[in-house]
Amino acid sequence: MPGPSRRDFYLTNLGLPLLLAAVVFLLFDLTSLDRLISNLLLDPASGQFPLLHNQWFEKVTHKWPRILPNWTGELAVIGSLLSFIWPRFAAYPQSTASRMLNTWRIAAVLRLTTRYRRDLLFVVVAFALSTTVIHYLKSHTSVYCPVETTLYGGSELRQEWFENFSWLDKAGAGRCWPGGHASSGFTLLALYFVARRHRWAHARKLLVAVLLLGLVFGTTRVLQGWHYMSHTFWAGIFVWLTTWLTALLFYGRLALQAPARVATRARTPALINATPASLRPE
Incomplete structure (x- = not known):
């Protein structure tokens, strides 16, 4: 059975993220949808986000979850050196x-x-480049977090990322777009491309798990008022594009689009049943 074509490969890995970026831009950045979602999370009595200063929630959803991507990156660095x-x-x-x-x-x-040196080096480079891209965007757009703006009791004016974007100079002190915590979860997408390279049968399940993890990471910060929902989507888009391009350079298109290996154990009963009874082993 022929594998996916080159056109399908680029439509799936590049076209879909760019389409999602256009949808997020039109649906969130050009409307008030982000603010409507955040307003639903406010406590009507105090006008504050109830989980903003909840230390237990902060520890469980922000500090502890960072262990997974942090340890993954550190193990990849150690493995690369070894x-x-x-x-x-x-x-x-x-x-x-x-x-x-x-x-x-x-x-x-x-x-x-x-x-597995190439895979370990790929994870290190993909993590580093994804982090660099996110930090670059944060410093060159100067978007303030919701709770830092006058809309939710802060002192800064709310601005969209495209209103203050600068290619070369730092745009200001704001550091909220895209979502940093969400991006830390999405960096584990590097493991998906390693799985694709080795044609692991469960690569797509791993992809779904990492995407859900990134969404959960980002959503918890939305609940605290530290991000808008679109910040999470943008983080996933940029981390995906960065990690995919890095994987393309490390492994090449043919390795990444090769079909998953079929487990031989799953085919054994069918082969035995198809064998004439006189030739089957006793």
């Missing part, structure tokens, strides 16, 4: 150091990191 160690020892298998590594069973870990 991947350059084993080839040096493998060249001298009879040396004392090589024998010690095999005795302590560390050699297996080092061999594993060497085998």
Whole structure:
């Protein structure tokens, strides 16, 4: 069965995110939908976001969840560094150091990191570039968070990102667009492209899980008044495009669009049933 065409590949991975960006721009940035959503979350009595100063909610939804992307990035950095160690020892298998590594069973870990060096380096680079893109956009648009604006008791005027955008100079002190916490969850999209490269059968399930994680990360900040809902969508769009382009450079289109591997165990019963009874093993 022929795999997806080049056209389908770019329509899915580039066309759909750009279409989503246009929808978000028209639906949120050019309307008051963001403010309508945030207004629904206000406490009518106090006019404040009830979860804004809730320390337990802050810890559970903001501080603890960062552990997952942070540890993923740190492990990728450590694995990348270790991947350059084993080839040096493998060249001298009879040396004392090589024998010690095999005795302590560390050699297996080092061999594993060497085998997946490209994937580890990809995760490191994808994380770094995604973070860089988000920070660049934050500093060059100077969008203030809802609770920092006069709409919700703050002192700053509300502005859309395109009203104050600057390519080269920092636009101001605002740092709220796109959503930073949401982007930290979306950075795990790098794992999806690693799964696609290795044709893992559950890659799409991983994609759905990461997208949901990013949405949850972003939505919790909306509940606190620190972001508008569109900030989460923009974070996902920019992280996807950055990670996808990085994966394209690391792996190439053919590796990323190859069909998932079919588990041989799932086909075994069908093959046995199709075999004549006289030829089946007893």
